[in-house]
Amino acid sequence: MKRLAATLLLALTAAGCSAPPALSGADSRLQVVTTTGLLADLVRNVGGDRVLVDAIVPDNADAHLYEPTLRDVRNVVYADVAFSNYLLLEAQSVIKTLDANLPEGVDQISLAEGATKYAAEIVPLVEDVSLDTVWLGMRATGTGRQPGVTRSSDIRVSATAVTGPGRMAAYLTESFGNPDVFLDSGDGFAAANGFRDDTMTLPPDAHTHMSWAFTEPGVYRLTLRAELAVTSGSKPLPLGEQAFTFAVGVDPSTVPGMTGATVLRGGHTDITTDIDTGQLYYSSDDQRLDPARTVVEVPAKALREVPAGPGLRFLGRPGTHIHQLPQAVLGRHVHGEIDPHLWQDVRNAQAYAELIRDSLIGADPAGAAAYRTNTDRYLRELTALDTYVRDQIAAIPASRRHLVTTHDAFAYLAKAYDLPVAGFVTPNPAVEPSLADRRRLTETLRNLRIPAVFLEPNLRARSSTLVEVAKQNHVKVCDIYGDAFDDRVTSYVAMMRFNADSLRHCLT
Structure with missing residues (x-):
């Protein structure tokens, strides 16, 4: 594997990609690679100044579809720790990039599976x-x-x-x-x-x-x-x-x-x-x-x-x-019946943070005290966030507390904060909605008198059906973030606060 890393480095350097700073001794921080920007944000909050974190999937991109680049491979080759969500959240090409290029002895921690040991709750993908x-x-x-x-x-x-x-x-x-x-x-x-x-x-x-x-x-x-x-x-x-x-x-x-x-x-x-x-x-x-x-x-x-x-x-x-x-969960898989979007329940994000803490300590025992201090602070912040999301959604009248989204990715939000999922355009954004899908969505909006529907900004280009049906029924279209950041929302805490505010404002 070390020989493979050296070979890849030569190839990447020839292609115009310079070596990571750690190779020249300029940066002694723990090199961490994550699959998504959301996971990178969690790692930065736990790791603080002792970690240098790179995400494979960039902001505004879809983790389900992203194809890694040579630069992504380079980051993986020199990683000391790697975190993925998995449960089939990420594109298989992203997972293969991690598995094939991580240095010998460096494990990939799948947070969704591992967080159950820290009291994270999982729910079926099918609602x-x-x-x-x-x-x-x-x-x-x-x-x-x-x-x-x-x-x-x-x-x-x-x-x-x-x-x-x-x-x-x-x-x-x-x-x-x-x-x-x-x-x-x-x-x-x-x-x-x-x-x-x-x-x-x-x-x-x-x-x-x-x-x-x-x-x-x-x-x-x-x-x-x-x-x-x-x-x-x-x-x-x-x-x-x-x-x-x-x-x-x-x-x-x-x-x-x-x-x-x-x-x-x-x-x-x-x-x-x-x-x-x-x-x-x-x-x-x-x-x-x-x-x-x-x-x-x-x-x-x-x-x-x-x-x-x-x-x-x-x-x-x-x-x-x-x-x-119809097929319950898209893709050929074994564990696909579990919804991978655990972080939509803030308490599950706390379990992620604890698993990240222990994983970083395992890779960098000298930083144990710092990782524990950072995690304690972050857990308190997440506890306050959980209360804020709960209070904002509870303020929505029960008769108007119905969530209609682009696709079925918010089961944890619905379960944790008593926000029933009234409908979605299609179970997976890769599938074009049929006329029957449009009819069911129209009936849902009319029968429940839905005041607003929600779409993920990074899927806006593929959300024409939701926008068209909402316009035909004089229903507002509001933003909600699933698993990707942008220039407006740049952290997990900001994402969940934005979602809570958007839900309350648009449904009240």
């Missing part, structure tokens, strides 16, 4: 306001009794048959909005080169959210077959096969042969493969449900329009109506 249908994913589980199973093994779940009145599709929407199709009954289920096209591959103990679409109402039955590949290139071992039933736009109680069956209407459910027993079943709220006695309801209110864009043409022409169980 009840959006849970009007079941969220159906795929999961592989088991203790690995099969010989030779490791985290590199593959569980392959293949669709072998679909019956129903129309076409059925299941797909992943990646973090940047691109679909990855797992199942499309319209092109058949023929196997090629020993593998079926309609196959989902998962490592052991992993799960992913998915979208499910149906072109016509009626009863569908999907047959899935599971296999285990212990090592790459090994002959797959058969596990099991099972049929799953969906009631699409029809009464589930009328499904032939399923009288008295359990109906899945809401919550988070996975089609699960158990690699120990070979069984396929539904896992829902820690319950194991038999597919032969269970029906997944895809209600009439799940009717959607196919959005414009070539990526979703496999669902039909833009504007065509389909029934859809």
Whole structure:
């Protein structure tokens, strides 16, 4: 790794990037790199004069989409400590830049995961306001009794048959909005080169959210077959096969042969493969449900329009109506059901500060007293901030205390300060809102008599739908900050105070 650092330094210097000051002995401070400016601000408050902090994602940029530069790589190469938020907040390219370039022995501290040891509270990314249908994913589980199973093994779940009145599709929407199709009954289920096209591959103990679409109402039955590949290139071992039933736009109680069956209407459910027993079943709220006695309801209110864009043409022409169980969380991931925006609850930011303190002490024991003194001062400031945010929001009349935003990134703010999320344009800003999204937003504004909607300044260019619908309904558009600073808001404390003031002013 040291040789790699030296090689990168030569390359960066040749490209016009000078070496960091610490290399010449001009700066003896602890070199710290963070993924975002918000985390850099927390580190500066804890570290004080003993740290030199650089953020990879600059102000006004979107941490979900940012691509690191050579200068970012240089900062990582010479870091003594690195902090990320993670829980899939940052773009994978940012995380890979840290993992690939940190010097040997320097750890990346993921604050969102680590802060739970300091009493930080986490909440699901999916809020009840959006849970009007079941969220159906795929999961592989088991203790690995099969010989030779490791985290590199593959569980392959293949669709072998679909019956129903129309076409059925299941797909992943990646973090940047691109679909990855797992199942499309319209092109058949023929196997090629020993593998079926309609196959989902998962490592052991992993799960992913998915979208499910149906072109016509009626009863569908999907047959899935599971296999285990212990090592790459090994002959797959058969596990099991099972049929799953969906009631699409029809009464589930009328499904032939399923009288008295359990109906899945809401919550988070996975089609699960158990690699120990070979069984396929539904896992829902820690319950194991038999597919032969269970029906997944895809209600009439799940009717959607196919959005414009070539990526979703496999669902039909833009504007065509389909029934859809939408994907709960965008991206292919294991822990994506946890909302990564913990700092919107100031008490969680205090947990971040304590974890940062202990991490800096570990890297620089000589500064322990200074880090503890700085943290104690900052925790008092954050306690006062928490009280201020709570008082400002409490001053908003309950009938007007509804939050409508660009995308779903404020669950912690809502939970901590009693500010219900009434709606958002789309779960992820990378996805273009559909006509159905616009209709639901319009109905929300009218039914709740919403006086103002809120958008993040760094997402203003991608917020035309929110602005247009608000204008049509004579609703104010106000600013709220999520995870990026700008020239107006340059610190975490300033960000939370601004948000509290903006909410009170615009909703009162």
